[in-house]
Amino acid sequence: MAEQQINVAVLGGGSFGTALASIAADNGARVHQWMRDETLVAQINHEHRNGRYLPHYVMNSAVQASTDLQAVLADAELVLIAIPSKAFRSVVQAAKAWLRPEQILVSTTKGIEQDSFLLMSQVLEQETGFTHIGVIAGPNLASEIADKQLTATVIASADPLTRTRVQQALGCRYFRVYASDDRHGVELGGALKNIYAIAAGMAAALGMGENTRSMLMTRALAEMSRFAVAEGANPMTFLGLAGVGDLIVTCSSNLSRNYRVGYAMGEGRTLEEAVDALGQVAEGVNTVKLVCAKASEMGVYMPLAEGLYHVLFDGVPAQDMARTLMMGEQSSDVEFILPRETVQREHRDQALHNHASKDHASKDHASKDQVFKNSGDKNA
Ligand SMILES: NC(=O)C1=CN([C@@H]2O[C@H](COP(=O)(O)OP(=O)(O)OC[C@H]3O[C@@H](n4cnc5c(N)ncnc54)[C@H](OP(=O)(O)O)[C@@H]3O)[C@@H](O)[C@H]2O)C=CC1
Ligand SMILES: O=C(CO)COP(=O)(O)O
Structure with a gap:
């Protein structure tokens, strides 16, 4: 050619x-x-x-x-x-x-x-x-x-x-x-997916299923594009080879060094042991640190990256972290269609509505009690 x-x-x-x-x-x-x-x-x-x-x-x-x-x-x-x-x-x-x-x-x-x-x-x-x-x-x-x-x-x-x-x-x-x-988007795609490849390797070693892997990769894509957009990249880039393409391969293959570090840790090795055994570069270990610090500075919501950070550097067991993440606030699937803030607002509105109805019901109940009491008095 x-x-x-x-x-x-x-x-x-x-x-x-x-x-x-x-x-x-x-x-x-x-x-x-x-x-x-x-x-x-x-x-x-x-x-x-x-x-x-x-x-x-x-x-x-x-x-x-x-x-x-x-x-x-x-x-x-x-x-x-x-x-x-x-x-x-x-x-x-x-x-x-x-x-x-x-x-x-x-x-x-x-x-x-x-x-x-x-x-x-x-x-x-x-x-x-x-x-x-x-x-x-x-x-x-x-x-x-x-x-x-x-x-x-x-x-x-x-x-x-x-x-x-x-x-x-x-x-x-x-x-x-x-x-x-979109140089920035493509380059960010390549760097960010390494974070989730470590998490995917860990999930595989812990025997988590295909549903879990699919959820992890899709939510990783949401998180990566959220971060990249905050950094000025084009979210559509994440539909391409450097976004979803690279995420799929690195989160699925034992040939990925980032995946292998996660897998070794899922088998019980420490981070140091996993990295030493690899003998090559696994960029995601450093990237997760840098991205978590940057995300918190910019106010970007990245629960998966933060969860992985706690597992890698604070000794939180991966299963505990997975359970915590599953109980996080309910969210939007594709936030470029339905913004996450809208879902949060709907939950808040619903909670206020429930609270108000409960309040109303208890007042109603109290006034009925009063009527009953009054009529009882009369009958007495
Ligand atoms: N491998 C892959 O499948 C892919 C990798 N990449 C990216 O490519 C980049 C390079 O990765 P890859 O080739 O795989 O890495 P490797 O770990 O396989 O090799 C790293 C190379 O960089 C050299 N090097 C490291 N430090 C220095 C230094 N201070 N001065 C000079 N040379 C140095 C090493 O030399 P020495 O042997 O002397 O230490 C070695 O030649 C990574 O960021 C990775 O994310 C991208 C796509 C695919
Ligand atoms: O980027 C890669 C494949 O696209 C290589 O991934 P690893 O650095 O995890 O081996």
Whole structure:
């Protein structure tokens, strides 16, 4: 599908960076992949394998790995950055000297920066001031892409050149790239769904059923879009691959690292044990902390995220939290149709009405008693 050979740089030697580098090469691009691990570089260049992150995947042999950032970025027209959010800014800062304004910079990272609450494309914007900036997000389990399972993603950018070049560079017979101009919504979708994937893994380990999983995912979608709208994103984005699409896959698959952390905790492991056993990034653990703090600052109602926070960090048993959530106030299904506040008001009005009727009934009762008493007096 690539119309002309494009030079692509991938920063990051983890599972997603490796899968994307190989897709671009399958698609005819010249690909250089940067990572800091010399042993992995040698393995990719000689055996076309990333033994640490995707051991069974035979990569496209044209991918050239290197620990030299300058060399990797030298001719790149498109730079894909697949570095966990904790290290993202430092890698961009290290790369900055060799980045150029005409390059297209795309974050593939589904996380939020700790102190700033910035998404990774905002970090890119802040660090470089460039205009060709975008994000990739969608239901994209790296190991399934490695198996060449048919997969779709979203490139989101306000810049048309970024959208079309990424579609041309990555779209191929097993990887389909859809376009969006709601960069903020797409990026938030990718980051937020990790929270609910942890909860879904926990629910599965605790033997909760399919009804429960469906409820969890649907209410997660309501919560994610409520938060994203408060942050200025378009709620319709959550109907797409980066919203409901990514939520479905990450809340259903043992291949998701966030799901696996939740599952391990549901089996009785502590958070630390679950994260250590994973040995890779599970962005949702940090995201739930940051989002709960932000939601309470902005007054956004996020009971599932807050519930998960209490389970992860305050030692509340997951079953107790599930029971508490089930007894929360009755709410609206789709709040863009029937606002949550309307349902709450209806409940308040009904309660006032019941109270007034009870009051009236008791007054009525009292006056009847009085009449009875009076007539009794008369009869006496
Ligand atoms: N894997 C997946 O299925 C998908 C992942 N993503 C997102 O992609 C992002 C990257 O994930 P993924 O590739 O899976 O992550 P991995 O955990 O598989 O790999 C992380 C990579 O980042 C490198 N890295 C970490 N810290 C630093 C640092 N300080 N300096 C330089 N390199 C560093 C690691 O290097 P080292 O090995 O030397 O530590 C490794 O190459 C995540 O935010 C994730 O949400 C998105 C879609 C799918
Ligand atoms: O984002 C992903 C799939 O789309 C990968 O999820 P995990 O980071 O939970 O593995």
